[in-house]
Amino acid sequence: MGLFYVKINLNTKKRFIKFMKKMLVFDIDGTLVHHQKMSKEVVSTLLEAKKQGNIVTLATGRGSRGILKVAKELELNDGKTPVIGLxxxxxxxxxxxxxxxxLWKKPIPKDKAIPLYEAAMRNHISFVAYTDDPDYTYVTRKFNYLSIFMHGRTRAKTIKVKKDCSNLTYQTMKVICHGTYKNYQKFEQEIKPLNxxxxxWSYVQKPKHNLEIxxxxxxxxxxxxxxxxxxxxxxxDVIYFGDGSNDIDALEWAGTGVAMGQAPNEIKAHANQVTQSVKEDGVAVWVKNNVLK
Structure with a gap:
């Protein structure tokens, strides 16, 4: 299915993209979704890409419950299209x-999760952790801003982690942390040895104070x-679209990495191409110009 693109001009490469079936992989927040919704233009364009035989799927920091609404709009319930979460x-x-x-998972083992949780609680860092059961999340507190916000995203039941971390029934898949800059400095130093x-965190404007682990x-x-x-x-034959720090590896790995127009320059530097912003339906613009027949 692949083609070797080295030393061919951009126009030739675009013609190859047009006529080869592709795997189109999309980040959600800031790429497909703006103000919690996808535009009709983006949805119709991606459905047409599927109709023409291309694979359309998602790669996001969200868990399966947070992905569901977008997946339904893109009709991804064929029982065979892999979706990438967390x-x-x-x-x-x-x-x-x-x-x-x-199909596959890679949790944070207990020998790393426990010291991570302990360091967070010791430094007054709030966290919500996705587990390997989408029905449950771990939290520092059940009723703070982060917990309430994430409950709206996941609709999962919350389990407050005990100080001795003795109630970790489920495996930890991803941890979202929120705290002040001062507290973060010490927290990050303490968890550094965990590597x-x-x-x-793609949901917020100040990612240095809000991290995904x-x-x-x-x-x-x-x-x-x-x-x-x-x-x-x-x-x-993989084309990836993204706009944030958790998209860098995918933008570099894909055969074609496309950064959104509003992405910071340090993100764009890792992409092969840049499209318009999410507000301007950048995904639809690029797919129409480079993939659809």
Whole structure:
């Protein structure tokens, strides 16, 4: 399915993109979704891309419950299209009845999760952690801003982590942390030896004070590679769209990495191309110009 693009001009490459079936992978927040919704133009364009035989899927920091609304609009319940959640730590597909079949996962083991939680509580860092059961999340407090906000996203039941971390029944998949800059400095120093993957949180404007933490070596590119293998898709035939720090690895790994127009310059530097902003339906513009027949 792949093509070798080295030393060909951009116009030739665009012609190849037009006529080869592609795996189109999209970040959600700031890429497909603006102000909590996808535009009709984006939805219709991606459905047309599917109709023409291309694979359309998602790679996001969200968990499966947070993905569901977008997945329904894009009709991803064919029981075979891998979806990448939790920054690459979770790969699954939606069955026709919208139940989930997990294909691959990479949790944070207890010997790293416990010191992470202890450091967060010691430094007054709030956290919400996704577990390997989408029905449950771990929290520092059940009724603070972060917990309430995330409950609106996940609709999951919350389990308050005990100080001795003795009630960790489920595996930790991803941890979202929120705190003041001063507290974060000490917290980050304490968890540095754990060598975990840390990203800016895509829901907020100040990612340095709001972080997503995954298992060592986990990023969206890892999850996308698993998905591409399941479909027997060559790396060169993967096109990835994103706008944030947790998109960098995927933008670099994909055969074509497309950054959104509003992405910071340090994100755009890792992409092959840049499209218009999410407000301007940048995804639809690029797919129409480069993929649709």
């Amino acid at each position: 920054n690459g730590a979770d790969v699954f597909y939606f069955n026709p009845d919208w139940t989930i079949k997990q 975990l993957a840390i990203f800016g 995954n298992m060592t070596g986990i990023n969206k590119a890892v999850g996308i590679a698993h998905a591409a293998k399941l479909f027997n898709v060559e790396q060169t």
